[in-house]
Amino acid sequence: MTGTFITVEGPDGAGKTTQLQLLADRLTAEGYDIVMTREPGGTRIGNEIRSLILNPDFQEMDEMTEILLYAASRAQHVNELIRPALAAGKVVLCDRFIDASIAYQGYGLGYSIEQVRSINQQATNELSPDRTYLFNLSVADSKQRMMDRGALDRIEQRDDAFRQRVYEGFLTLAEQEPERIQLVDATQSIKALHTILCQDALAYLKKRERLS
Numbered sequence: 001m002t003g004t005f006i007t008v009e010g011p012d013g014a015g016k017t018t019q020l021q022l023l024a025d026r027l028t029a030e031g032y033d034i035v036m037t038r039e040p041g042g043t044r045i046g047n048e049i050r051s052l053i054l055n056p057d058f059q060e061m062d063e064m065t066e067i068l069l070y071a072a073s074r075a076q077h078v079n080e081l082i083r084p085a086l087a088a089g090k091v092v093l094c095d096r097f098i099d100a101s102i103a104y105q106g107y108g109l110g111y112s113i114e115q116v117r118s119i120n121q122q123a124t125n126e127l128s129p130d131r132t133y134l135f136n137l138s139v140a141d142s143k144q145r146m147m148d149r150g151a152l153d154r155i156e157q158r159d160d161a162f163r164q165r166v167y168e169g170f171l172t173l174a175e176q177e178p179e180r181i182q183l184v185d186a187t188q189s190i191k192a193l194h195t196i197l198c199q200d201a202l203a204y205l206k207k208r209e210r211l212s
C-alpha cells in the first residue's frame with residue numbers, strides 16, 4: 001500500500017506546528033509509521049533555502065526569486081523525503097505545502113494563481129496532499145500571536161493587507177477543494193483541536209485502508 005500525505009496550513013501563529021506534533025505522537029501510538037516534516041525545509045538543502053527566504057536582511061529579494069525558492073525547497077523535499085516515505089507506506093505529516101505558496105505568493109503577493117500552481121506542479125511532479133487541515137485564524141488573532149512569539153521573519157513582517165489576502169486565499173482554496181481541505185477553528189483549545197484532528201485523521205486513514 002502507498003502511504004498517506006497529510007498537510008497542515010493556515011496563517012502564521014495558528015498553532016499548526018504544535019498540533020502536528022501531537023497528531024504525530026497519537027498516530028505513532030496507534031501503530032502508524034510517521035514522518036513529520038515541514039516547508040520550507042525538511043531536507044539539508046531545504047533548510048538552507050529556508051534561512052535564505054525567511055532572513056529579514058534580504059529585503060531586496062525579488063518576488064519571483066521567492067516563488068522559485070519555495071518551489072526549489074519543495075522539489076528537493078518531495079524527491080528526497082516525501083515520495084520515498086510514501087512509497088514505503090508511511091504517513092507523511094507536513095507543516096505547509098503548495099497551498100501555502102498559492103495563498104502567500106499567489107493571493108498575497110498578487111501573482112497569477114495559475115503561474116504559481118504550474119511552477120509548483122513542475123517542482124513536485126504533481127504531488128498533492130491526500131488530506132489538509134486548514135487552521136482558520138483571523139488576521140487580528142494571527143498578528144497578536146505572532147507578536148507574542150517575538151522576532152518576526154521576513155514574511156511575517158509584511159503588512160495587514162498582505163495577511164488579509166493570504167487569509168482570504170486560504171479560504172478560497174478550502175471552498176475549491178472541500179473534500180481534501182478540512183477547515184478547523186484555530187481559536188479552540190489545544191486539547192479540543194487535537195481531538196478533532198485525531199478523530200478525522202484516524203477515520204480518514206482507516207477509510208483508505210479499507211479501500212486499498
Ligand code: TMP
Nearest residue numbers: 012039040070096097100101104155156
Ligand atoms: P512557517 O512559519 O509555517 O514555518 O513558514 C514560514 C513562512 O513561510 C510563513 O510565514 C509562511 C511562509 N510560506 C510561504 O510564504 N510560502 C510557502 O510556500 C511556504 C511553505 C511558507
